[in-house]
Amino acid sequence: MGLFVMPSLGADMEEGTLVEWLVSLGDTVARGDVVAVVETQKGAIEIEVFEAGEVTALEARPGQTLPVGAPLARIGVAEEGDPPPPDPAQPAAPQESPSPTPPEIPPDSPVETPSVPAPEIPVAPPVEAPDAPPPEMPPDAAAPPASPAARVRADKAGLSLASVLGSGPDGAILLADVDRHLEVMAEKPTQPRIDMGEMRKAISAAMVRSKREIPHYYLAHSIDLQPATDWLAETNANRPPDSRLLMGALFLQATVRALAKTPELNGVFTQNRFVPSTAVHAGLVVALRGGGLIAPAIRDAETLRLDALMIAMRDIVARARIGRLRNSELTTGTVTVSSMGETGAGELYGIIYPPQVALVGFGAPRRRPWVMDDAVVPRNAVTVTLAADHRVSDGRRGARLLTEIEHLLMEPATL
Amino acid sequence: MTDDDIRRAFLEDLVSVAPDIDPATVQDSDHLQDDLEIDSMDFLSLIAALHTRFGLPIPEADYSRLATPGAAVTYIAAQLR
Numbered sequence: 001m002g003l004f005v006m007p008s009l010g011a012d013m014e015e016g017t018l019v020e021w022l023v024s025l026g027d028t029v030a031r032g033d034v035v036a037v038v039e040t041q042k043g044a045i046e047i048e049v050f051e052a053g054e055v056t057a058l059e060a061r062p063g064q065t066l067p068v069g070a071p072l073a074r075i076g077v078a079e080e081g082d083p084p085p086p087d088p089a090q091p092a093a094p095q096e097s098p099s100p101t102p103p104e105i106p107p108d109s110p111v112e113t114p115s116v117p118a119p120e121i122p123v124a125p126p127v128e129a130p131d132a133p134p135p136e137m138p139p140d141a142a143a144p145p146a147s148p149a150a151r152v153r154a155d156k157a158g159l160s161l162a163s164v165l166g167s168g169p170d171g172a173i174l175l176a177d178v179d180r181h182l183e184v185m186a187e188k189p190t191q192p193r194i195d196m197g198e199m200r201k202a203i204s205a206a207m208v209r210s211k212r213e214i215p216h217y218y219l220a221h222s223i224d225l226q227p228a229t230d231w232l233a234e235t236n237a238n239r240p241p242d243s244r245l246l247m248g249a250l251f252l253q254a255t256v257r258a259l260a261k262t263p264e265l266n267g268v269f270t271q272n273r274f275v276p277s278t279a280v281h282a283g284l285v286v287a288l289r290g291g292g293l294i295a296p297a298i299r300d301a302e303t304l305r306l307d308a309l310m311i312a313m314r315d316i317v318a319r320a321r322i323g324r325l326r327n328s329e330l331t332t333g334t335v336t337v338s339s340m341g342e343t344g345a346g347e348l349y350g351i352i353y354p355p356q357v358a359l360v361g362f363g364a365p366r367r368r369p370w371v372m373d374d375a376v377v378p379r380n381a382v383t384v385t386l387a388a389d390h391r392v393s394d395g396r397r398g399a400r401l402l403t404e405i406e407h408l409l410m411e412p413a414t415l
Numbered sequence: 416m417t418d419d420d421i422r423r424a425f426l427e428d429l430v431s432v433a434p435d436i437d438p439a440t441v442q443d444s445d446h447l448q449d450d451l452e453i454d455s456m457d458f459l460s461l462i463a464a465l466h467t468r469f470g471l472p473i474p475e476a477d478y479s480r481l482a483t484p485g486a487a488v489t490y491i492a493a494q495l496r
Contacts (some may be wrong), residue, residue, distance in 0.1 A: 241463040289452045
């Protein structure tokens with residue numbers, strides 16, 4: 001029996017509000033399935049389950065605000081001989097055994113979990129022990145007990161009672177439960193649900209922690225961007241808008257490739273040691289209108305060619321805007337890339353997003369005087385910066401990353 | 416198709432890529448990047464949506480002619496003619 005709990009989506013998160021169940025009692029779920037939507041400081045987040053099995057109890061009701069670690073549902077482990085199907089999103093994960101700790105952490109990039117002491121951050125209320133007698137519904141609760149009025153109301157609304165949590169005796173579904181469920185369904189986010197005040201708090205907590213704990217060092221390097229600019233214009237000229245590329249995709253791809261040569265810059269620093277990651281889960285800083293930002297990770301970015309990376313970027317930016325990111329995208333980044341975009345400041349010095357150890361920043365490209373073959377010529381150029389954790393790497397390694405990014409951007413066709 | 420139709424369609428596509436913008440508050444002279452904070456990714460999605468709706472190629476070289484809603488309506492109307 002697995003316990004599906006309110007996940008921690010960052011050291012600053014204390015609680016979340018269950019918005020909606022996307023599964024019903026009795027449903028079979030596979031590792032990586034999105035099973036619920038939880039409202040957090042970072043908007044509504046789709047929560048994936050990291051265990052395969054059958055949903056045997058829904059412990060939380062939509063609308064409930066619960067501390068990190070609180071049980072949300074129980075998942076019966078899949079039967080022998082019925083192994084969970086391989087998850088394409090998790091190709092590098094060798095562990096399939098159920099884990100008592102919150103299992104949404106891939107083995108290659110442990111992140112801070114509620115079990116890690118973080119004294120300066122308000123600690124969530126004690127978590128109910130998984131062994132405590134569960135207020136569980138009968139295992140055969142596919143057809144849960146319900147009052148006649150509740151049944152009629154649910155029938156009329158075309159609602160399956162299996163998705164409703166009962167508050168009556170023995171978990172019986174009452175009319176009020178159905179009404180509440182329908183209310184929440186009607187409120188499904190058509191508008192972004194991000195609370196800017198809460199988001200500011202989340203950014204503040206992460207950045208204060210970073211500046212307090214991480215000894216940053218900074219490097220900057222100017223790169224001739226004319227070859228990439230010309231290649232991009234030529235490539236896009238033959239493409240419909242849907243498949244055009246952005247310079248930001250070239251920046252991200254060059255960074256991901258370059259990280260292969262500087263493993264000290266890709267991973268997480270946790271429990272006083274650096275854990276490198278072979279996979280590059282590239283956090284992409286998305287600035288939100290009206291202030292605030294969020295840095296969801298494109299997982300396994302090193303496996304994506306340029307066009308696929310561009311598609312992944314479009315997808316993740318679009319979902320960041322409407323508040324539909326997944327918990328794994330918020331908790332498993334191994335590096336962050338921040339781009340100013342086409343206009344704005346020429347240099348960007350970031351603050352590392354803990355527990356990561358590096359942030360690569362791209363300023364807005366500009367035409368600048370550039371020395372080529374003893375002549376000064378106008379070229380499009382960009383300044384790339386690195387903020388890195390001095391506990392893990394030194395300036396020489398950091399410089400290696402930036403010069404490698406330069407080499408890659410000088411030969412854009414190879415990206 | 417009148418300019419008003421094009422404007423309505425443009426705003427519809429704008430809100431589809433930037434759902435947090437209230438179309439009622441958008442002025443014809445608003446700069447998409449500076450005033451409405453449309454970034455390059457949003458802008459590309461907007462161009463893609465307009466391309467699908469109007470069947471226009473909208474090459475990158477023309478992007479500067481869609482810098483504001485007013486300019487974009489003028490551009491689209493001219494291209495459709």
